[in-house]
Amino acid sequence: MFKMLADGTWDTLYMVLISTLLGYLIGLPLGTLLTVTDADGIRPNKVLYKILDIIINITRSIPFLILLILIMPFTKAIVGKSYGTTATIVPLTVAAAPLIARMVESSLKEVDKGVIEAAFSMGAGYFTIIWKVLVTEARTSLLVGVTIALGTILGYSAMAGVIGGGGLGDIAIRYGYYRYETGIMIVTVAVLVILMQILQWVGMLLSRQIDKRRKS
């Protein structure tokens, strides 16, 4: 049983970390684009903003379990099968990306307009401003976002257990729901809770550490 839990934890971490990473690969540029093209952004573009906005709203309003089933053909086309840990990464990433894009957008929008203006007055170009002003100044908030994203994806990954997604959620459902082995289910859930706690704790610690806006 210990081996099973250890494997399950590993599978969960693997799914969560890879899909959050992939989610950021898509969500970070997307969120930046949203910030930049919004009406009060540095390069407003109504049409582009609206299109991205709508796509993100649609994907975000689909409940994860439905999304999981909806994109099964897509998952199968990419991974070759529609169940198991690697296959679960696909729907997790699809769910993570728009969530991450929104969080990135709200983090970047917190950056003081005055500082952006100062950078423009120094002759900085758009890329310098995005990278050295927006992203750098918002880093604390971005890191808090990473923590929230990881937590949410962890939750989703457990849901994927319903359709044999692998990992701790899978174990909890197989033993607890189908076989009525409540003990195993409780232990599995406890491991999930602990993972979530560690995540939260490390994330907050790190983001405080890199925040230079605090005195002392």
Add this chain to the structure above:
Amino acid sequence: MSIIEIKNVTKTFDEKKSNIHALSDISLSVEEGEIFGVIGLSGAGKSTLVRCMNLLEKPTAGEVWVDGKNLITLSSKDLRLMRREIGMIFQHFNLLMQRNVLDNVCFPMEIAGVKKREARERAMNYLRIVGLEEKAKAYPVQLSGGQKQRVAIARTLASNPRIILCDEATSALDPQTTGTILSLLKKINQEYGITIVVITHEMRVVEEICDRVAVLDKGTLAEIGKVREVFDHPKSNAAKSLLLERKIEQLGVNTADGI
């Protein structure tokens, strides 16, 4: 030759309900090496005017010439290069909060592609000029308002500007700190020959450091001339009422002292 020439500049903001005419057909020039003041009531268009001088705000009509170049016709790349010659400091300092003082001063040099080591050396020198070398490793949050503004001044010096635009640079500071910032600006003007444009609603600022002053009134140029002339013999109603306010203020201070 004038270093800045504003020719028939008009700026209209399109708002949903009605258009705001922030500037209407303004023409004026700033001479090389002078400290030029722009004064007016809140909403007169001072900030809009100064933001037109480095094209942070694009005029609806008219021309902006800086150092013999028409900014409006420049390509965006040339405009970026040009902006390095025009420093700007702000009411709320606008420092990068996640960078320490030294790295803030290095920022314009980073943009210009100066090597890191050289940038740091030069940055230390600019910090010395503003008297803050011992704060090089501090973060903006640890500084007072006056210190932050000095860092901002060091930061504009870092791009070797020929002009510095100041938008209400002392308005967030107490009178005493205002004094030190003003004398620092004066020193920079005299020692490095940098032309300075100061936007303010405080008469005191104009009185203390400006050579010439323009009075803005509801987006129009009410009056322009040598500070002494405008202050001693104001012609426009806008200038007269600003001066009257200043007198009342001083009287108020005096009576308060008397009690």
